[in-house]
Amino acid sequence: MNITHVRSLPVPVSDQDAAKAFYAGTLGFQVVADQAAGPTRWLQLAPEGAGDGNGIVLAAW
Template sequence: MSISQIRTITAFVDDQDRAKDFYVDVLGFAVRSDLKMGDNRWLEVAPGDSGTAIVLHRPFPGTTAGTLSGVILDSADLEADAKKLREAGVTVDGPDEMPWGKQATFADPDGNNFVLSAPSRQLPE
């Protein structure tokens, strides 16, 4: 196998413009790509120069918006980021102290769930 990285993760959203506003204006992500392809739109956002991007895509047939879960976003200042999310009207659970550091959880407007993490120590092997 020659797999070297995860390039994109897809978050299904009902309204791509609303999702773009949230990811760019609230989370501070950059738009990496925003292409119209017929009836489809490829909207890719990422935090800074991160290698992995999130594609904000309308649900494929048989899927629904808000099904992404468990994506962990690292934060250099978890307390401040949780406060900014709350000030933007986002419901945030935590931050809570965990064996590996602190974390908080939140969801985007479509219900895609994220973990905001500030790791402070190595996980046991």
Template sequence: MINQIGQVMLYVNDQDASKDFWTEKLGFEVLADETDGPVRWIEVAPKGAATSIILHNKAFVAQMNPDMNLGTPSLMYFTDKFDELYSDFQNKGITVGDIVQIPSGRVFNFADNELNYFAVLEKK
């Protein structure tokens, strides 16, 4: 039986720029940066996280598997330092949306360097 999400595949146009965004702006760690022939993948994650993001070259994946859905996954991150994180993202020049109250708490969206949007939910 499945008991955890291990990795999320994120298909990007520029792997190095995306790696810089996730590590330098969000503080994720690089867990792996591997190349096997023409295939390169970069694994990033918050320190100690059980789930990681794999940055794949979108054009290469499309060439290898034309039927693959290369759309951005809808990811929701959790934080217990919501206001601090929101301000930090703004100070780093990250595109952030307005803070919105939803039934499960406060949430805001942010965009990476390729304008893929993700969400952050306050978890206390």
């Protein structure tokens, strides 16, 4: 099964760097955004070819 579309799904994680390594390195997701947003970090990834607005947000809640 190949994942082709996900629409901005927040995924709570305790370690954004480890989660990024898993989704990008193991699953092959592309990093869409990785930037500071005030005191937090906006980290969005998407499957290759997913298109605009599709992806997951790795949220350190």
